[in-house]
Amino acid sequence: MTSDDEVDICVVGSGASGSVIAAELARIGYSVVILESGQALHREAIPTAKPDWEHRTSDFYRSGQTDPSFGQKDPVVYGPTGDRRFRVSRFRGVGGSTMHYEGFYTRIHPGDIHRRRDTGMGADWPIKYAELTPHYDRVEKMLGVSGALDNRFEPERPAYPNPAIAMSCAVKQVKVGCDRLGLNAAHAPLAIISRPAPGRGSCNFCGACWFGCMQGAISNASQTYIPVAVRHGARLVTGATVSRVTVDRRGRRADGVEYLDDNGALHKVRARRVVLCGNGIETPRLLLMSSRTDFPDGLANESGLVGRYFTAHCHVSLAGSFDHRINAYKGPNINGMVQDFWDHRDDRDFAGGYVIALRNAELGPYYHYHRHVRKRGLFGEHLVSRMQNSFGHGVNISAYGEHFSSADDRVDLDPVRTDSKGLPVPRVTIRQGDNEIAMQQHMRQKLDDILQASGAHDIRIITASGNLGTHLLGTCRMGSDPKTSVTDASGKTHQIEGLYIADGSLFPTTTPANPTLTIQALATRIAHLIARGDGRSLATI
Ligand SMILES: Cc1cc2nc3c(=O)[nH]c(=O)nc-3n(C[C@H](O)[C@H](O)[C@H](O)COP(=O)(O)OP(=O)(O)OC[C@H]3O[C@@H](n4cnc5c(N)ncnc54)[C@H](O)[C@@H]3O)c2cc1C
Ligand code: SF4
Structure with a gap:
């Protein structure tokens, strides 16, 4: 085992949350080391940089995905009592899952953090909404979030740092249906730049966001916070899988971590504070692996x-087709939204709410052929005609809603299986309750109404019901009572001094929002509170 000098801050994970902690604290003089299990993915290695990128998308997934369906060797195991349709999707590498996210960056609403008080479901957040807003402003500025103030359900907020990305042809077509129904189809706030920035181009509507943005328009962590952290002296160690958080002899204070490099050699990092940012599965896994x-x-x-x-x-996702071409393969994956069903209402038969995302999620002709046409076995003019009449005619829209979990929904360690490093594999169990089923019925109806009103035909369900395996939350709840939560409102674990959590594990409830803006705002707040505790303040940006 080798050991380095003691650092002020050891950050586990370089994704959405870890990059924020590292950049904010390195910038004001803390010595920081970031330990990242995966490798850096350079822009030229992104499949969309090559003309045949549609062939290469599976390579991209394999390079970082940990979902067994993408062939990665370190799988997640699914608990026997869970929903078998649930599939985890995340990215292991510098930038974490922001490396193939869609950048849909909505703020939560004030009512979202009081679901327990208002509905008896879930748990209340231990912070006030006003404690988040300055950190939302800061993250949006750092990432150059693009948006417009055309959503009448948005809590009061300043103008976005960048103008909204224009709605695509497909999204405008679906907006017609929303307008007919009296729904407010607004521009989606996106962590995608609509104006060029140094070293980065603005969005060119290529439509490949999931597979890596060769323009550099998506504000993923590897081209926003990570370079800032490294420029200010943070040491980024890749191929470093943290296997244990270490604690002093008295068992009171975290004093560092142990990690395995890609050759299996064990290293020790000594640190005054350890901040876990591995996401909602890996952070509890690491805490459970750190038993003694x-x-x-x-x-x-x-x-x-x-x-x-x-x-x-x-x-829930529904697809439909139009008689004319609407070209839903052009434009950012999410390009419009409807928040009419976001806030909780007592007159509905479910608690909580949801958001509807208007999408450009068709990909190009190769993908369309393989997904929808190939199985028909057509050749010659029949094939050409089929492609002409179907490619560019489809659209899909999705709804994301709150899921109120129970204590039986969990991540634990598989008692038998180990990964390629000999560490216990995480086992996930998640289920739908009656509330989720009632909400999903409502979602299906509203999505269907929108597509019908837009003039779509051949409306079909893509995802009938189920949980989304890309938003991994809630496994180390924050709260004010140590009996019912793992950390306090500043992300500090109740039990161990110097040990913090800053990722989506902290969320007491999902809220309807895609989570990453809030994850990064919370991480900024945690950095701010660490600095303030030491008599410092974050740098001006
Ligand atoms: C396809 C897809 C689309 C998405 N679209 C959106 C969207 O539009 N809007 C939105 O808000 N969110 C979206 N998300 C979710 C978003 O990416 C996550 O919410 C966010 O990245 C989570 O941040 P995190 O810091 O918790 O974890 P991550 O960003 O996943 O980072 C965790 C990092 O920690 C590393 N790590 C884990 N364990 C260890 C360990 N033991 N040692 C060392 N390193 C470790 C991992 O390798 C990883 O790099 C999407 C996700 C996916 C997969
Ligand atoms: S659509 Fe825009 S954000 Fe998405 S990959 Fe293309 S350039 Fe990047």
């Missing part, structure tokens, strides 16, 4: 809640 005789159930787990209340958004 005085913590037999894992670290910071006095409440028994590490890994419990695992949650992810409910999700």
Whole structure:
């Protein structure tokens, strides 16, 4: 085992949250090391940089995905009592899952953090909405979020740093239906730049966001916060899989971590503070793996809640076709939204709410041929005619809604299986309750209404019901009572001094919002509170 000098801050994970902690604290003089299990993915290696990128998308997934369906060797195991349709999708590498996210960046609404108070479901957040807003402003500025103030349900907010990305032809077509129904189809706020920035082009509507943005328009962590962190002296170690958080002899204070490099050699980093940013599955996994005789159930787990209340958004998607071409393969994957069903209402038969995303999610002709045409076995003019009459005619829209988890929805360690490094594989169990089923019925009806009113035909369900495996939340809840939460409102674990969590594990409820803007605002707040505790303040940006 090798050991480095002690650093002020050891950040585990370089994704959405880890990059924020590292950049904000390195910038004001903290010594920071970032340990990242995966590798850096350079822009020229992104499949969309090559003309045959549609062939290469599966390579991209394999390079970082940890979902077994993409052939990665470190799988997640699915618990026997869980929903078998749930499939985890995330990215292991510098930038974390922001490397193939869609950048849909909505703020939550004030009512979202009081679901328990207002509906008896879920748990209330231990912070006030006003404590988040300055951090939302800061993250949006750092990322150059593009948006417009045309959503009448948006809480009061300043103008966006960049003008909205124009709605595509396909989204405008669906907006016609929303207008007919009296729904407010607004521009989606996106972590995608609509104006060029140094070293980055603005969005060129190529439509490949999931597979990596060769323009550099998507504000993923590897081209926003990570370069700032490194420029200010943070040391980024790739191929470093943290296997344990270490604690002093008295069992009170975190004093560093151990990690395995890609050759299996064990290293120790000594740190005054450790901040876990591995996401809603890997952070509880690491705490559970860090057990020792005085913590037999894992670290910071006095409440028994590490890994419990695992949650992810409910999700329904519908597709439809139009007689004319609307070219839904052009434009950012999410390009418009409807927030009419976001806020909780007592007159509906479910608690909580949801958002509708208007999408350009068709991809190019190769994908269309393989997905929709090939199986028909057509040749010659029949094939040409089929392609002409179907490619560019389809659209799909999705709804993301709250999922109220129970303590039985959880991440724990598989008792038998280990990964390529010999570490126990995480096992996930997640289920739908009656509330989720009622919400999904409502979603299906509203999505169908919108497509019908837009003039679409051949309307079909793509995802009938289920949880979305891309938003991994809730497994180390924050709260004010150590009996019912793992951390306090500043992300500090109740039990262990110097040990923080800053990723989506903290969320007491999902809220209807795609989570990453809020994850990054919370991480900014945690950095701010760490600095303030030391008599410092974050740098001006
Ligand atoms: C296809 C897709 C589309 C998405 N679209 C959106 C969207 O439009 N809007 C939105 O808000 N969100 C979206 N998301 C979700 C978003 O990407 C995540 O919410 C966000 O990245 C989570 O941030 P995080 O910091 O918790 O984890 P991540 O960003 O996943 O980063 C975690 C990092 O930690 C590393 N790590 C984990 N464990 C260890 C360990 N033990 N040692 C060392 N390193 C470790 C991982 O390799 C990874 O790089 C999408 C996700 C996917 C997969
Ligand atoms: S549509 Fe825009 S954001 Fe998406 S990959 Fe293309 S250039 Fe990047």
